Amino acid sequence: MADKVRYYLEQSVPELEDLQNKGLFDKNEITKIMRRRTDFEHRISGRGSKPSDFLRYCQYENNVEKLRKKRYNRLNSVGLIDLKPSISDWAGIRRIMFILDRATKKFPNDLELWNQYLKYAKENGAIKIIYKVYSSLLQLQPRNINAWLSACKYEFEINGNAKGTRILFQRALRINPDNLELWLNYCQFELTYVSKILARRKILSKEINEEDAAELTLPSEEHELDLPEVDIDMLGNPETNPALKGDVALAIFDAAPKTIDVIYKFIELFDKFPDLNDYLNSHVLRYLQREYPDDINTKFIDITLPLKDGEFQLSVNKFIAYQSKNSDKELKNMFIKKLKDYQNEDNQVLLNAIIKKLI
Template identity: 25%
Template sequence: RCFVRRAHTVYRRATRTFRGDLGLWARWLSFCRRSKSGKEAQRALGRALALHPTCAALWVAAASWEFERGLDAASARALMQHGLRSCGGSDLEALWVEYFRMEVLYARRLAARREILGIDGSAEAESEAEGGKVVPASTPEAVQAILRGAIAKVVYNSAVQAVPGSVEFAARFLDVLRAQGIQDGKELQAFILEDVSRRFPDSQKTWALRAEAARLEASSAAQGALAALDVLERGL
């Protein structure tokens, strides 16, 4: 631990001298993760955000730390929302996508926890443990809505309202779902595809997204290719 303390001292001095070097801040945060230096990471993130409040990557890093290490989804959401108020341009788009990714992961984490504890959809209102704290009880209906992606849908709707007119932006949310596994995100995928089809009915990108969804949902590669071709032909 002596080496770790010395390294943090060097990083503190270096970031005081080269405050604008985002790469240096990123290296320090990476070292914090590798050395499991939670308190130093929080201090570093606080200083970095005070100096660079419009840097989306720092807001994502801070929210990810709370979500993954602190297991505190509420604090992670607050950081994401603060970042959205502070950033603009392409950084704003990246933040919305990461916010959506976090909510998808939160729903999966909640589902996994309920499965381990043997909690089913018919259970009475329960208390969710989060970061060692007890969150006020939710109704079974509310929990089921979260599991089906209700919060992620709200984030997506807010995102496309904030960044309208771009089918490519909407496609990035589909990429998040596909990275998580097609079965886990089928309802959310259908929700996004319906929105894209409504807002961009004549876009070639829209039909390409629908064709890719049909291909991935098929039970075999051959059937997937045929399903994708069928969608593309309807779009001609």
């Protein structure tokens, strides 16, 4: 153990010498830093070490790095420091990464260590390290759903790599085929991607006339849309390209393990995409009518879907049609409760009249 500690400490000597040569730390401070590092190295190398020991070590090194940057900026403001890049400029960050890497290898099941490792790597823009950490984490903990979702989110929202995100979701589902959260997030990703493509098409004015263009408000720089890079001419339109209507998301819906409760969750998800939800919900309704034709939830969903578009009369007509075939008090109570949920100042009189008539 002593040899290992000595080896790691010797690796930091060039960095400390550079800090002293630049005038960022004096000799006494360098000695104190080396003494503290020696204590930490002995602590984390021992058999009784804990994850918290590694985190405290990282916290100490992070404080040293913050102090270095503060002194560097102060000396730089008065022109008293050599601006030529040297080892001390990056050694602090690299050292913290190394400590966290050793920590995750020693305690691979400690999620806090993995989270801190990823957080620090992201804060410092260490893309290669981030990919390395995600790869190791997912190999060691393939059942960790949050890890898969975090990796997918990073790949899509930060890197803008839809293909890579899709591959990650599919790998996750091969290992965790019964996890509803993965299915829903995969579906949401595909719908988000299609929505961004359609938004880009609209912004590029491929299919809008001059009147529409005059009314189109482009996002400000502060709220700029993160749109995917695609060749619009290759996409066709929703009539010729089913993917633009949401058929990929529907394929996910069809493949996912489903119960009535799960179907409700998919409907809630589809409602977040108003440009696509009519087509998506129609598919869900056809599935319900095929698989659960006599279930009260099938009838309820069929009746209430028009309410989302404000088509109250159509909804009432469907309810009356179902009741004429087989009167169902439970269905009536469910429908009335749903109507009350849609009440607002504009339709309160109308819905009150409908509810009163139904009662």
